[in-house]
Amino acid sequence: xxxxxxxILCAWVSATSFALAGAEQEMLEAxxxxxxxxxxxxxPAAFAAFAAEDVRxxxxxxxxxxxxxxxxxxxxxxxxxxxxxxxxxxxxxxPGGDFGFTWGRYIYTSRxxxxxxxxxxxxxxxxWRREAAGAWKFxxxxxxxxxxxxxxx
Amino acid sequence: xxxxxxxILCAWVSATSFALAGAEQEMLEAxxxxxxxxxxxxxPAAFAAFAAEDVRxxxxxxxxxxxxxxxxxxxxxxxxxxxxxxxxxxxxxxPGGDFGFTWGRYIYTSRxxxxxxxxxxxxxxxxWRREAAGAWKFxxxxxxxxxxxxxxx
Numbered sequence: 001x002x003x004x005x006x007x008i009l010c011a012w013v014s015a016t017s018f019a020l021a022g023a024e025q026e027m028l029e030a031x032x033x034x035x036x037x038x039x040x041x042x043x044p045a046a047f048a049a050f051a052a053e054d055v056r057x058x059x060x061x062x063x064x065x066x067x068x069x070x071x072x073x074x075x076x077x078x079x080x081x082x083x084x085x086x087x088x089x090x091x092x093x094x095p096g097g098d099f100g101f102t103w104g105r106y107i108y109t110s111r112x113x114x115x116x117x118x119x120x121x122x123x124x125x126x127x128w129r130r131e132a133a134g135a136w137k138f139x140x141x142x143x144x145x146x147x148x149x150x151x152x153x
Numbered sequence: 154x155x156x157x158x159x160x161i162l163c164a165w166v167s168a169t170s171f172a173l174a175g176a177e178q179e180m181l182e183a184x185x186x187x188x189x190x191x192x193x194x195x196x197p198a199a200f201a202a203f204a205a206e207d208v209r210x211x212x213x214x215x216x217x218x219x220x221x222x223x224x225x226x227x228x229x230x231x232x233x234x235x236x237x238x239x240x241x242x243x244x245x246x247x248p249g250g251d252f253g254f255t256w257g258r259y260i261y262t263s264r265x266x267x268x269x270x271x272x273x274x275x276x277x278x279x280x281w282r283r284e285a286a287g288a289w290k291f292x293x294x295x296x297x298x299x300x301x302x303x304x305x306x
Contacts, residue, residue: 056243056245056256058256058276058278058297059297060297060298061297061298061299061300062299062300063276063299063300064256064276090209092209092280092292092293094247094249094251094252094282095249095251095252095282096247096248096249096250096251096252097249098247098248098249099247099248099249099252099253100252101254101280101292101293103209103211103217103293123211123216123217123295125211125278125280125293125295127245127254127278127280129247129248139245139254140245140254140256140278142276142278142295142296142297143295143297144211144212144213144214144295144296144297145213145214146214146215146216147214147215147216
């Protein structure tokens, strides 16, 4: 009887760990797909494709807001030629395997009216939820500045 | 048979919604307790009390780092007299009820060497996990700037 209980417990712990590792892998893949879409089709397309309907957004220097529709409107003034390079680093999943966050670094490159390039370095946290249909969508997104990397000597 | 299945399904959906609402209430209470401790004992004490051992920290203008021990070391140079007012706004829970995030606003007030007050406004996202012992600990913390509120006319 004790052995049976132990076997059940071990199976449950293994299943939980497996669900957690699986969720982390899936979230990282979603975040990498976001990064690839941002590179190919631009950041506004990537944000629209991966945001949950009830997403909360926390743009630096602006007030937070909620909703994918509002987000798409906010991104409608994305500067022409601006590029967001998104580099996912790690995912951390909920024990239940249906929620978690990824974090990584980004480089935002834009040009001013004189054509001068402006490069900003930062990091981000995206909170993800597995939707009923199985796809991962982000429910929150926030970032802030990193120091610029040291110039090569 | 169909009725029984429907009853089971309804009970399950109710239980899930209840768990979700309960988790959101608990996370908000944890975040408010964090705010109260930051007001009474200072931000370093509050961060130490509510951080998970494996917390990921994302300080603005610095590189991210991991671990509660490292966090406590980083907070050891918290400026004397600096005050963090933390105002939780909302919690969003995982369907499983064991994970989620809170967000809110903060006001950081410090004084420079000449004694002049410096006030910064911002928002934050804290990701929380229910630990095995039942307490909620935050596993990620990140914030960025909000515009200063308009001066009263």
